[in-house]
Amino acid sequence: MADPNETATSGGAAAQLRARRDLAVAAAVRQGLLDDAYPLTALLDLRTVRETVHALHDAFAGLGAPSRPPLHTFAVKAGSLVPVLRLLNDLGMGAEVASPGELALARAAGVAADRTVLDSPAKTTAELSEALRLGIAINVDNPQELARLDASVATRPPRAPVGLRINPQLGAGSIDAMSTATATSKFGVALQDPGARNWVLRAYAERPWLTALHCHVGSQGMPLDRMAAGVATIVELAEEINDAAVAAGGRPQVDTLDIGGGLPVNFASDEVTPAYRDFADLLGERAPEAFGGQYRIVTEFGRSVLAKAGVVLARVEYTKDAGGRRIVVTHAGAQVATRTVFAPDSWPLRVAAYDGDGAPLTAAPLRQDIAGPCCFAGDLVARDREMPELRPGDHAALLDTGAYYASNPFGYNSLLRPAVHGFTVGPGGAVEFTPLRRAQTVAELVAESGG
Ligand SMILES: Cc1ncc(COP(=O)(O)O)c(C=O)c1O
Incomplete structure (x- = not known):
């Protein structure tokens, strides 16, 4: 043996x-x-959990802004047990939460607000206010949610990155139900729809407090190059927003890229394939600007951390x-x-x-x-x-x-x-x-x- x-x-x-x-x-x-x-x-x-988290940290080490190392949040939905979240927190991971319950679990595990990201396409006004109060990063799903935030931000400016979730509309992977970047997906702002890109550019130009961009193109069954293409899409958009901000006499506005989770797991054998390093290397080829030092990289892996x-x-x-x-x-x-x-x-x-x-x-x-x-x-x-x-x-x-x-x-x-x-x-x-x-x-x- x-x-x-x-x-x-x-x-x-x-x-x-x-x-x-x-x-x-x-x-x-x-x-x-x-x-x-x-x-x-x-x-x-x-032990496998520890080794996996170390592999994740190693794969992305040194990428992104040197003064702001990558933040790897764990998608709480993948393993919503407080002792597990506490272990992952001790290993240096934050938490991606998508409901008040998941936020409560992450907090009970001691995950700090500035290492927590709120997703979910159905955030209530109360959830948004609580996130702003706690200083949690928010990925805004849609224009109506952004309008709600406008009202809250007027009295409480965000202390953590807030940005739009972008649907790059790249198509489905092998599991329809897990494919979040289809043309008609319920998640994020559908970037290729008529007028959408201009709307996004205007939204950022009008709101200097929008400093992040997010995408998560799918979970299991998504080819790595499709995942990388999703990241390349938000990098390109970030550069466009930042060029416009600089041209208007300001500073580069987007400094955080949340590239989601979704690394597929091999359910056919005990081999870990693909590895985090495979994905990080591919990102280095397909979206090198993401790692040029200008952006803080945030990830939201779930399944691949624990499966x-x-x-x-x-x-x-x-x-x-x-x-x-x-x-x-x-x-x-x-x-x-x-x-x-x-x-x-x-x-x-x-x-x-x-x-x-x-x-x-x-x-x-x-x-x-x-x-x-x-x-x-x-x-x-x-x-x-x-x-x-x-x-x-x-x-x-x-x-x-x-x-x-x-x-x-x-x-x-x-x-x-x-x-x-x-x-x-x-x-x-x-x-x-x-x-x-x-x-x-x-x-x-x-x-x-x-x-
Ligand atoms: C926004 C978001 N981030 C991260 C994840 C985690 O995906 P995975 O467990 O495949 O890494 C999901 C899963 O549904 C998600 O919806």
Whole structure:
């Protein structure tokens, strides 16, 4: 087995990730993290999280204004647990929030206002005022929101960067629902629509307090060169705004470029590809002005920060055959893998098989449907998947589920929200778990449901 803690090359890193995962699954089973009351749990490899955040910082180090190093905010929606946000904050990340709840979580984790960015296409007047009061950066979605801000800014000038979210209208990636830069996307100012560019230029000329530009062209399924083209679009716009400001006798107005998140995650193997460095290098080629020293770079990565670190682990309750198909009924379904269940082609997951003691299963492969506990027929996390034969008491592990899975549960069938445990592996292979979220109790469920 690979040494789970050795620092190594990418291939080695994948083997170590797998080795740590196997140790954590065995320890979780041995330590009774799954039982009849809670036959489902989630694990997060804290070492992988740390290494990923370091890789992000390294990839962008030295880019942008030397006096204002890049600010990497974490998209809270991807992992909305306070201890996770606290860890990321300790590792130097800020927070991208898109609702009052996400802002509250980021604040509870100690993320400073000047390291927080507010997105969302539906900000209320109260949210905008609160952001101005706290000194949080705001990405303004549309002209009506800008008009609301005009009123608030008159009495409280922004202390943090405020800018427009631009939709460069570059087209969809492979997942329509995650493509935010289509011609008719609900996000941002559609830059290629007739008159839009002039409206943006006028908006900045009339409001010297607009000092940032933002784009986020999509999340998963977006080719890197499309993401880079989105950044190039806002850089070009920033240069145009700044040239106009200088020509009018002022200073370059836009000094912050928020380039969003969206680095795709490889759900097909343990390899991290693409890497942050691939994207940073591409940006250096496609949008070199962004890194010339004039702009502060802000990023908003979510999925790529946590996905590889996470496992959802479920006990196999029953197996059966129907119409010639083996069906494995586990406790992980739509309540923790909502996107995979409802849009399986867009969100395929690897499922690893472990035995009743949590050891990797080596049984002969068999084609199986891996089903969840929810009461609808489509509650399957994998269909007709060839993998070692699972039996009652074994375990199914949904891999790469550190972001947008257990942390974003779906309340169907009133299934209890599972616990989320962080883990580290000591030098001798000993696994230590840290609670990141307690499992929901039946009493809490009843109370939350009006009981
Ligand atoms: C504005 C914005 N920024 C960042 C993100 C995070 O994207 P990802 O998790 O793919 O990095 C999202 C995701 O929906 C988003 O809408």
